[in-house]
Amino acid sequence: MSVTTDQRLSLAAVNITITFGGLTAVSDVTFTIPERGIVSLIGPNGAGKTTFFNVLTGLYRPTSGRVVLGDREVTGMPPHKIASLGLARTFQNIRLFNLMTAEENVLVAMHSHMRSGIFRTVLRTSFQRREERECREHARELLDFVGIGPVADEYARNLSYGDQRRLEVARALALRPRVLLLDEPTAGMNPQESARFVDFVHRVRDERGVSILLIEHDMSVVMRVSERVTVLDRGEKIAEGLPDDIKADERVVEAYLGKTGTHGYGEDA
Amino acid sequence: MASVTSATPAPGTTSRNRLAGKGWPIGFGIAVLLVFSLFEWILPNMSGALPDFFERWLPLTVVNQCLIWAIMAIGLNIVVGYAGLLDLGYVAFWAIGGYTAGWFMSGFFTQVKVNVFGHPAVGQASGFHINFWFVLVIAAAHCALWGVLIGAPTLRLKSDYLALVTLGFGEIIPEFFKNADDLDLPWAHHFDLSHGTRGITPIDAIPTGVFHYLSSGVLQIPAELGPFDDALKFLVYSLVAAFAIFVSLRIREGRLGRAWLAIREDELAASMMGVPLMRTKLAAYAVGAAIGGIGGVCYTSAVGGVAAEDFAFSSSIILLAMVVLGGMGNVWGVLTGALVLQWINGNGLKELGNTITSVTGHDINFPSYNFLIFGAILILMMLFRREGLLPETRTRQVLREPERGELESVGADLEGEPV
Numbered sequence: 119m120s121v122t123t124d125q126r127l128s129l130a131a132v133n134i135t136i137t138f139g140g141l142t143a144v145s146d147v148t149f150t151i152p153e154r155g156i157v158s159l160i161g162p163n164g165a166g167k168t169t170f171f172n173v174l175t176g177l178y179r180p181t182s183g184r185v186v187l188g189d190r191e192v193t194g195m196p197p198h199k200i201a202s203l204g205l206a207r208t209f210q211n212i213r214l215f216n217l218m219t220a221e222e223n224v225l226v227a228m229h230s231h232m233r234s235g236i237f238r239t240v241l242r243t244s245f246q247r248r249e250e251r252e253c254r255e256h257a258r259e260l261l262d263f264v265g266i267g268p269v270a271d272e273y274a275r276n277l278s279y280g281d282q283r284r285l286e287v288a289r290a291l292a293l294r295p296r297v298l299l300l301d302e303p304t305a306g307m308n309p310q311e312s313a314r315f316v317d318f319v320h321r322v323r324d325e326r327g328v329s330i331l332l333i334e335h336d337m338s339v340v341m342r343v344s345e346r347v348t349v350l351d352r353g354e355k356i357a358e359g360l361p362d363d364i365k366a367d368e369r370v371v372e373a374y375l376g377k378t379g380t381h382g383y384g385e386d387a
Numbered sequence: 388m389a390s391v392t393s394a395t396p397a398p399g400t401t402s403r404n405r406l407a408g409k410g411w412p413i414g415f416g417i418a419v420l421l422v423f424s425l426f427e428w429i430l431p432n433m434s435g436a437l438p439d440f441f442e443r444w445l446p447l448t449v450v451n452q453c454l455i456w457a458i459m460a461i462g463l464n465i466v467v468g469y470a471g472l473l474d475l476g477y478v479a480f481w482a483i484g485g486y487t488a489g490w491f492m493s494g495f496f497t498q499v500k501v502n503v504f505g506h507p508a509v510g511q512a513s514g515f516h517i518n519f520w521f522v523l524v525i526a527a528a529h530c531a532l533w534g535v536l537i538g539a540p541t542l543r544l545k546s547d548y549l550a551l552v553t554l555g556f557g558e559i560i561p562e563f564f565k566n567a568d569d570l571d572l573p574w575a576h577h578f579d580l581s582h583g584t585r586g587i588t589p590i591d592a593i594p595t596g597v598f599h600y601l602s603s604g605v606l607q608i609p610a611e612l613g614p615f616d617d618a619l620k621f622l623v624y625s626l627v628a629a630f631a632i633f634v635s636l637r638i639r640e641g642r643l644g645r646a647w648l649a650i651r652e653d654e655l656a657a658s659m660m661g662v663p664l665m666r667t668k669l670a671a672y673a674v675g676a677a678i679g680g681i682g683g684v685c686y687t688s689a690v691g692g693v694a695a696e697d698f699a700f701s702s703s704i705i706l707l708a709m710v711v712l713g714g715m716g717n718v719w720g721v722l723t724g725a726l727v728l729q730w731i732n733g734n735g736l737k738e739l740g741n742t743i744t745s746v747t748g749h750d751i752n753f754p755s756y757n758f759l760i761f762g763a764i765l766i767l768m769m770l771f772r773r774e775g776l777l778p779e780t781r782t783r784q785v786l787r788e789p790e791r792g793e794l795e796s797v798g799a800d801l802e803g804e805p806v
Contacts, residue, residue: 196658198659198662198663201659202661214653214656215648215649215653216652217781217784218645218652222648225642226646226649229645230663236643239638239640273784275784289660
């Protein structure tokens with residue numbers, strides 16, 4: 119594992135701009151995640167959060183700007199490459215492989231770390247068998263970590279909503295990520311579940327050593343979990359700082375309460 | 388509702404592993420030996436109605452044809468069933484495999500005289516005469532190469548568009564062979580690659596090699612399998628089919644098989660989990676094409692020749708029907724689907740027609756209603772058993788049981804209602 123020694127950043131997105139046709143969705147946003155940090159990205163609907171997310175994961179190529187993951191520039195790389203270099207994510211609307219078991223879901227995410235190709239698999243060489251066994255053990259361990267070990271052999275589609283969310287995290291962790299992006303992870307959770315989720319995020323960071331970027335609408339979660347909050351509004355970064363400072367920031371309040379008028383159409387939908 | 392919420396332990400693993408585990412070769416071997424001994428020893432030594440019945444309803448040549456179609460259906464299943472890529476031009480790989488056999492197992496290329504453990508027919512000394520078993524390997528590699536070459540540009544497309552382009556390739560390649568008897572190549576004018584519509588024939592027999600010397604007494608194995616050694620050919624094709632099944636099952640259980648499934652389920656999520664889409668899809672294409680090529684070699688050797696007319700669009704569709712009717716994604720379902728459909732196609736319909744004709748006195752030419760009946764079967768299957776004859780456990784789940792989240796969103800007052 120290589121670490122950026124000078125800045126201790128696990129991810130840096132520098133001067134990111136992305137335009138769709140004549141529409142600027144994200145404009146000159148610079149954003150960093152410190153090593154083992156927990157940061158949040160918030161903003162009203164249509165602020166460009168998800169677009170920005172998609173730039174980080176490689177779904178969109180930024181019109182200008184650079185994305186650096188650890189010590190590697192990943193701008194313009196295909197998503198699977200960026201993922202295998204250590205950027206894992208969960209989805210706003212759960213996107214599990216429904217007809218695969220929980221364990222298989224996790225194993226898919228280990229694809230890029232496994233070496234067995236067609237011939238080794240057909241011949242079932244000792245290398246392949248060992249790799250398969252080790253990965254299964256690791257998958258079980260991850261499922262236990264997120265607390266759904268008992269349903270490892272259940273199809274993902276049969277899991278309860280909460281367990282599906284947990285499985286998404288386990289699957290993302292299987293990539294051995296440097297950075298974990300959680301896209302509205304508490305959507306559909308009740309207050310107690312959200313509270314437990316805050317502890318869970320801390321546990322993931324502490325025990326797995328990953329940095330976490332959260333997109334979240336639930337302000338109580340954001341304020342309790344984040345070490346730093348960045349606010350986007352209409353594609354621009356309007357504030358950045360400690361949760362308490364953000365709460366007091368006039369521009370942020372303005373953006374949320376809509377003092378200046380209407381906002382853009384949500385691309386979050 | 389109860390059956391959905393109460394988590395049944397390991398639903399997929401039980402039935403999946405039973406067939407994918409170590410046990411199947413034994414069962415498969417026993418089934419093959421039973422059929423073999425029936426046709427080799429039992430029927431020839433019987434008199435009365437039974438040999439007659441088999442001769443009419445299930446002759447060995449038809450069984451062999453069924454097996455060869457099954458090999459190709461199993462190959463197509465990797466592309467369609469495993470990776471979820473609709474391929475309407477699979478016959479292209481059948482053609483490439485068939486012509487590979489034509490080139491390397493006949494006196495076609497009069498310019499050369501190469502013999503690698505081959506068994507040239509009398510008066511066919513020139514040409515490539517390479518042993519059938521080696522040609523299987525050559526054709527697999529050759530088709531895998533073409534799978535990658537065709538796949539690389541087309542697999543960037545999705546769903547309907549991919550299907551259309553594959554359909555195009557399925558038309559182009561047989562058409563190419565039809566017209567490839569007069570190619571103007573930089574190094575040779577009027578180069579004949581395919582004999583055009585006449586096709587390449589005859590094809591070398593399948594050599595038995597060392598088994599010829601080992602055989603004795605109850606089972607005499609000739610040095611090569613002639614036109615009347617259908618029972619021994621049955622063993623050969625069974626072996627090749629077993630190989631295709633073996634490869635399918637093994638890959639399915641490993642890293643690549645999981646990646647295919649993941650792509651079939653959710654392409655975007657798969658790529659976000661580090662699965663390289665192009666490479667993984669190309670692998671599916673290559674493996675599927677290789678098995679199709681092997682099937683093509685078997686087909687060519689079984690009919691004793693290869694001609695472009697054999698590779699019609701309808702063959703692609705029939706193969707697809709075998710996969711869908713049998714149960715997409717499940718090798719055993721596909722095998723069953725292929726055997727049943729090819730039997731209907733090859734012999735069943737004809738005999739049914741003959742029987743009805745002789746009973747009722749009405750002369751009905753059933754084989755001419757082939758596609759009508761095919762279509763009817765397809766429609767009935769889609770109405771009453773969408774998941775196929777022997778579906779994959781996963782697919783049955785989706786079609787037979789409602790999704791949990793779906794049910795819970797409907798609410799408590801609807802619990803227990805049939806969905």
